[in-house]
Amino acid sequence: MSHNTFGHLFRVTTWGESHGPALGCVVDGCPPGIRFTRSEIQHWLDLRKPGQSSFVTQRREDDQVKILSGVMPEADGETYVTTGTPISMLIENTDQRSKDYGEIARQYRPGHADYTYDVKYGIRDYRGGGRSSARETAARVAAGGLARKVVPGVTVRAALVQIGIHKINRANWDWAETTRNPFFAPDPEIVPVWEEYLSDIRKKGSSIGAVIEVVAEGVPAGIGAPIYAKLDQDIASNLMSINAVKGVEIGNGFAAAEITGEENADEMRIGADGKPVFLSNHAGGILGGISTGQPIVARFAVKPTSSILTERRSIDADMHEVMLRTKGRHDPCVGIRAVPVGEAMVACTIADHYLRDRGQTGRLD
């Protein structure tokens, strides 16, 4: 089955391939009355778009988003207001280099979805990775731009916290730094380390994995569901849907396996304002699938780009053995451009749960 929609009340459907005329999304269920400008959406797309540093793919795409439906323009000529009907957004593909795909059309690149698409569908769009291209994530980022506006007071930010074995020093964490380097690194001290390391990776035609941390602040307590649409479950699910992601964790994550109940407990007190206060956040802002009101903290691991210049053993569609090098303009660390995508997925998940809960309980207005 093909299934290109996520979300329940705030529903996002994406479409498009790497080398088709365009890609886009339809955001259905967005509340009416939300004001936004095209440039606000474009801002997030610009963060994700290729060609911005030597550490990401040199493919050049303007990634200009068009808003095709679901909005009324205001008198200022800039602002749109959502009407509650589906919002269609479209991004044209402009830099599809025409070339001979004859070879790649039949050969299965190791670590790519070439082989599995062919087994499943009996056909695949091999041009630039087709549907499996990371270009699809542009549509998610556009949808995320709207999602950020759904829940009043929520901020979703992400940062790269690890490339290869090089992790940031969490003591240096400064969100402002993430806008000052090409890695979305919150730790200025790691930047030269990563620069040198990644330059080396890039020169070798190799690639490397990474870990991204997403933090959502201002999420009201009481959002989520206890059993099968747990907020953490849906965040994990949506992060796992990003290309190349191999692991997800919430709060303490895998480290929770190594500690005791005493160490893991987030104790509570009453704050000066008479409201509940948690004394720690091992849970990552979610207990029993429902938000606690603390920051929601999720991390996801991105594998190294499969497209590398080193020759690897593989096969082709005719069941012949081949040796394969993947030429082209690829990301040495695709984790970098996954940062705004992770933000978008978390923003969409929170918007969806907020609307669901307002529906069932009516408590969130």
Added chain:
Amino acid sequence: MSHNTFGHLFRVTTWGESHGPALGCVVDGCPPGIRFTRSEIQHWLDLRKPGQSSFVTQRREDDQVKILSGVMPEADGETYVTTGTPISMLIENTDQRSKDYGEIARQYRPGHADYTYDVKYGIRDYRGGGRSSARETAARVAAGGLARKVVPGVTVRAALVQIGIHKINRANWDWAETTRNPFFAPDPEIVPVWEEYLSDIRKKGSSIGAVIEVVAEGVPAGIGAPIYAKLDQDIASNLMSINAVKGVEIGNGFAAAEITGEENADEMRIGADGKPVFLSNHAGGILGGISTGQPIVARFAVKPTSSILTERRSIDADMHEVMLRTKGRHDPCVGIRAVPVGEAMVACTIADHYLRDRGQTGRLD
């Protein structure tokens, strides 16, 4: 929103609280013509049920499953055949100790869903954890018993691979061992280590986290979906829905962040039978969201049980500060009983994707 269903064509809805009269599930979309016996389902429930060793909760529940619909009995009086209509399974709660819940009814146990349920719903069933009790997972295990029969030739097994900081030695891995110790450990050498460690934890009234690995073999290549119902995404989602799970990974998982594209690539050759062979399985059996035909490998981390005897700081529903110890019969390592639950969730996910793909592509008959 409450959302107690998972799956798309093979759909499981669970219901029930810890201290109500019963709990159960409705399995909708199960293919017709599948033969099974009540004792086959019971077998899996018995693996999960409490009171089987000193390392799990001493609550005594028979957990006898009743099959209420969706089947025709065969002449042997033992065998059922599915008819394609919804299969309702029910498990009575028998050991609900009557006691005074007055205190716990108003107090929020740290690490529990008490506080978040109250914020979300304005009410909660505090008796034994209510809906958030791990008893709910019995219904999943029953559903998993059916799911195992949906895809011909698939075997889903799981093992405990880590308790606290004590990890198994993977070189000792022997699936047969998992049935010979109370931990589902695949490494006999770790068993005495864990016994001693957990006995100590239990005596202290403390608890500890764990990591479980699930392996599905015999899954045909070509199952899954490329974007938002990725097979790995849905496995991750469904494992994250298990109580106390804080992290999930597929194949190399978080370790993929630390390696290069060369190291992570699963090369391919043609086997003696003329069919594709992968030379490694860093991907955990899934590429681009679709199965490769290799074993599917997933791991999930379970946090330490929040119910501990050590007094912790907390608050109550009247916004008073309290000191709280959680008495009762709890699991020192709830990860142990999560092993058959993890198997069930993976089995259900694979059954669902198999049916979806047969629907869209018609290739799997």
Added chain:
Amino acid sequence: MSHNTFGHLFRVTTWGESHGPALGCVVDGCPPGIRFTRSEIQHWLDLRKPGQSSFVTQRREDDQVKILSGVMPEADGETYVTTGTPISMLIENTDQRSKDYGEIARQYRPGHADYTYDVKYGIRDYRGGGRSSARETAARVAAGGLARKVVPGVTVRAALVQIGIHKINRANWDWAETTRNPFFAPDPEIVPVWEEYLSDIRKKGSSIGAVIEVVAEGVPAGIGAPIYAKLDQDIASNLMSINAVKGVEIGNGFAAAEITGEENADEMRIGADGKPVFLSNHAGGILGGISTGQPIVARFAVKPTSSILTERRSIDADMHEVMLRTKGRHDPCVGIRAVPVGEAMVACTIADHYLRDRGQTGRLD
């Protein structure tokens, strides 16, 4: 595909066959904090249950509903409060006459689902109609009992308006009358006509069709959706899901085909209270898929029961031609017992849309 759930936020899953041990439903997404008693639910079931007059099947079923989950009992021992978790309700089958089904097991009764189930599933539960039995509708009525409590101020009532060619006189419409005759007739003058007519039908072992009208009052304006979850669409869909229903209409319905735009327009004025007033209700309370605030009016046509004593030509599973009479205790006019079922389906649809809209727009609190 088997698909035994309806609703999006207020979701009802039913299960069970005519001659299994029980049938029931799981209501997921019911808002928390709703108070109800078992006897309130039972009241609706009693209206639907068989054996209440000579004009319905003489099968005797107590149809006592059990509430298994999703509620907290109040101190009075009578009242339940919903907690927001799934509410499982179960009704035991008590009057499954044991008999030899050998013949019917292989023969296809004309007008029944016997043949189509066998083609689709390759197997069917032939005992009493199995899943296709009208007994399944008991579960819907139980769910409807809860749904009626979801939207403050909504009343859903239904009446039988036609049996065979005998229609009520709408000028006589009095809701109070529907409780005073075994037909749910709102017109006392039609009652003796129907009594005589149906007695004759019953004595002949024949059956006859009927039309039911459902009216929902107090539905706030602005509920529904403009395109594919139109309120009228979902009402039509859910009414069509009732056994034996062959047609559905809203407001003027098919009669709208015969009139002009002038005749069909519902003009508007401002009422004494300063609020909008419609001067007519040709639209049946719904414009563009969204409620107007007027009464919602839907009608559905029920075909004559297929089970008749007259011998008909048919075939069996071995592709032999047979002559078939359907013995047993059947409804001469199954439309009668469809009246409370129609109410339940409309109540559930409205509850669901109310919650959906509160989710997206937040306007309904």
Added chain:
Amino acid sequence: MSHNTFGHLFRVTTWGESHGPALGCVVDGCPPGIRFTRSEIQHWLDLRKPGQSSFVTQRREDDQVKILSGVMPEADGETYVTTGTPISMLIENTDQRSKDYGEIARQYRPGHADYTYDVKYGIRDYRGGGRSSARETAARVAAGGLARKVVPGVTVRAALVQIGIHKINRANWDWAETTRNPFFAPDPEIVPVWEEYLSDIRKKGSSIGAVIEVVAEGVPAGIGAPIYAKLDQDIASNLMSINAVKGVEIGNGFAAAEITGEENADEMRIGADGKPVFLSNHAGGILGGISTGQPIVARFAVKPTSSILTERRSIDADMHEVMLRTKGRHDPCVGIRAVPVGEAMVACTIADHYLRDRGQTGRLD
């Protein structure tokens, strides 16, 4: 809630307003390997498009469809092959007359969705009806063009059978006639009657209702579901989602209320080929929610266009009473252009059920 998707495995999401830059749809779940040309899709759009006779709106729209994703072009430059990924289709709006909407922006046209949109969303796109415009159905027709290719051997056709009180003579039924007159009338004798009648309606600035009959032939037996995704239920639901539809019936429909079980029964025999034969088709090709293999017959009633030149009483958004005439280029009988839309909705429903059933039962390959 806004909900702009229908279908479960063959899923169609539409978007777009009457006077925005474009409208379109995303078809998700279409099987891979289906060959089609753009002109095949365009063929169906041309049947629906406005301006083709004096009996439909004179708005001029080319309605040229663009295929943006989900396909690979074949060497002939004409043919596309579906790849199993979502197919995005877009139709530009070209004839949006710029005009002053100042008046209509605040006034509620009787019979239109103006008032209900405003109540629900607090905002509406008043330009040309916005999302509630019948232009949205162009996207459905495009999707239907693909759906027709999913199930081998299925033909879906529709005809207009009634305008006002003027019904066709069914004895004259000839499908070929539907292509020879501007009404899709299958009875040549009704054509002059309707011409004269509709000319008169049009000159008066009035409008009139209609009834359309859809027939699907070649649908294999065994498609559908027994309880809540009944094939007839989903057909009824999807037909009811078409603008202005107020009633739907299957087979005998409302007439079934007036006849006995003997009259309504479709008897069966064994045909010369040894296969089951039905001797009549009162059921309209569906029993118990599942197809019998006979033609599927559905009818739906379309109300008269609400846009009429006669002045009607209404109100505006400021709660003032107004007198309102709807100027512009409208359909005197919107039922005419609903014919290809009805076909498309039935084709999509059948495609969806076919894929669902192949998923659950695996019987349809």
